[in-house]
Amino acid sequence: HSDAPGAGHGRLAEAGAACEMAPVVTLHFTRHLFSFFPQLAEGEVQVQASTVAEALAELEKLAPGIGFYLRDELGRVRLHVNIFIGNERIRDRKTLRDPLQPGDTLSILQALSGG
Numbered sequence: 001h002s003d004a005p006g007a008g009h010g011r012l013a014e015a016g017a018a019c020e021m022a023p024v025v026t027l028h029f030t031r032h033l034f035s036f037f038p039q040l041a042e043g044e045v046q047v048q049a050s051t052v053a054e055a056l057a058e059l060e061k062l063a064p065g066i067g068f069y070l071r072d073e074l075g076r077v078r079l080h081v082n083i084f085i086g087n088e089r090i091r092d093r094k095t096l097r098d099p100l101q102p103g104d105t106l107s108i109l110q111a112l113s114g115g
Contacts (some may be wrong), residue, residue, distance in 0.1 A: 021049040023102035030110050037063040053096035082109045
């Protein structure tokens, strides 16, 4: 605990603390992604991230190219992709700023079509 005036108070201090100690979250994937990204074949990975956007950025480091597979050129989640935090679909499909808590499970699902 710092004795500096104002230390630990306000949004800026909280945001800084969140960046330093991002929660560990688990990402799960549909099996279809394994054929394109074999490094995900174990079915789950753990990353440190405070938002869905940060989690996908960390995932991109593990599976280069998956970011563009999941998001369009403007950074929005593609129409055929659904992302859930626990059992709830993310609310922010444009900037992916939904917050993550320690122990959250992020599920990345892809709708498949065809015959």
